[in-house]
Amino acid sequence: MTSLLDVRELHVTYRAGHGEVPAVRGVDLSLDPGGTLGLAGESGSGKSTVALALLRLLPESARIGGQVLLEGENVLDMRWGRLRAVRWVGAAIVFQGAMHSLNPVKRIGDQIAEPMAIHGTVPANRIPGRVAELLGQVGLPASRTRDYPHQLSGGQRQRVMIAMALACEPRLVIADEATTALDVMIQAQILALLKRLVAEQGIGMLMISHDLSVLAATCDRVAVMYAGRVVEQGPAREVVHEPAHPYASALSAAFPRIGDPASRLAPRGLPGDPPDPADPPPGCVFRPRCAVAETVCATVDPPLWPVDPDPAGNSARHAACVHVGPARPLTTARDGGTP
Numbered sequence: 028m029t030s031l032l033d034v035r036e037l038h039v040t041y042r043a044g045h046g047e048v049p050a051v052r053g054v055d056l057s058l059d060p061g062g063t064l065g066l067a068g069e070s071g072s073g074k075s076t077v078a079l080a081l082l083r084l085l086p087e088s089a090r091i092g093g094q095v096l097l098e099g100e101n102v103l104d105m106r107w108g109r110l111r112a113v114r115w116v117g118a119a120i121v122f123q124g125a126m127h128s129l130n131p132v133k134r135i136g137d138q139i140a141e142p143m144a145i146h147g148t149v150p151a152n153r154i155p156g157r158v159a160e161l162l163g164q165v166g167l168p169a170s171r172t173r174d175y176p177h178q179l180s181g182g183q184r185q186r187v188m189i190a191m192a193l194a195c196e197p198r199l200v201i202a203d204e205a206t207t208a209l210d211v212m213i214q215a216q217i218l219a220l221l222k223r224l225v226a227e228q229g230i231g232m233l234m235i236s237h238d239l240s241v242l243a244a245t246c247d248r249v250a251v252m253y254a255g256r257v258v259e260q261g262p263a264r265e266v267v268h269e270p271a272h273p274y275a276s277a278l279s280a281a282f283p284r285i286g287d288p289a290s291r292l293a294p295r296g297l298p299g300d301p302p303d304p305a306d307p308p309p310g311c312v313f314r315p316r317c318a319v320a321e322t323v324c325a326t327v328d329p330p331l332w333p334v335d336p337d338p339a340g341n342s343a344r345h346a347a348c349v350h351v352g353p354a355r356p357l358t359t360a361r362d363g364g365t366p
């Protein structure tokens with residue numbers, strides 16, 4: 028089966044006034060049709076840069092390398108015409124903060140209709156009916172079609188963004204912190220809605236959040252990013268509830284579970300700060316904040332090793348930590364050591 032999305036060795040570097048910022052450093056991700064993959068990590072770990080790179084929405088200051096295969100076709104090699112055709116239809120993005128993404132002077136029905144009109148996915152005379160249907164799918168009455176964004180609550184506006192993203196029936200939806208700005212109850216409703224819609228319509232979803240509990244509630248698989256790299260990935264339940272990488276473990280402990288009364292409390296946050304992406308420490312980049320770091324971690328930058336591999340060496344889960352890999356790698360893996 029061809030993957031819906033196959034990201035291989037993705038690198039993104041921003042040119043900034045003070046030099047270069049390597050925001051994404053060799054990320055591999057894979058998503059099957061209809062699957063749900065969560066991408067977690069603290070602010071600045073590179074999640075949004077990955078999301079934007081998938082549809083080449085990065086600013087001009089960004090240099091991208093690697094491959095982004097969407098249904099086998101490399102997005103990074105597409106001509107502009109092909110890329111425009113793929114956006115909304117092949118893959119659509121729902122961003123955080125619908126108030127800023129929606130046009131304040133345009134009725135929401137017209138905004139939901141726009142991608143369908145531009146891409147010609149629905150005949151013009153059927154668009155109003157499809158808008159009403161999409162509003163129904165996201166739990167809004169068709170009567171709201173003539174409303175302007177300011178007449179809707181934050182949660183309702185986010186539902187409109189989801190309706191827009193679904194309008195052209197994309198095979199992939201990328202939800203970047205799509206529920207972060209909402210209160211806990213509305214957040215849970217929108218997550219349940221997204222989960223139901225992707226399951227019913229067989230859409231693949233890449234969901235980005237700094238909050239692992241959000242991803243645990245929504246996704247089959249989770250990848251955790253730290254300083255531009257994936258440090259652990261595997262089945263959501265295992266990565267979130269029995270993390271193998273010390274960073275995934277710290278991130279998991281930092282957020283109360285969804286549905287837990289304590290979830291109304293502010294997250295505790297992780298001690299210490301992420302490294303300066305322009306000047307990461309040698310060895311494992313998480314070492315300065317790691318509670319279980321050893322001397323070897325100052326020199327070894329571990330690749331993703333299988334966690335609990337079967338006798339054939341296969342594993343559904345991988346983590347980039349010397350405590351996970353075979354006995355003790357003696358060379359810097361990226362300098363030639365083998366996992």
Ligand SMILES: Nc1ncnc2c1ncn2[C@@H]1O[C@H](COP(=O)(O)OP(=O)(O)OP(=O)(O)O)[C@@H](O)[C@H]1O
Binds near residue numbers: 050068074075076
């Ligand atoms: N346009 C830009 N120019 C220069 N550096 C940038 C730019 N956008 C992001 N960065 C830097 O790239 C790194 C990754 O940022 P990114 O926004 O992808 O992380 P994130 O995990 O999505 O964080 P957040 O949740 O805060 O958006 C950070 O160090 C950030 O400062």
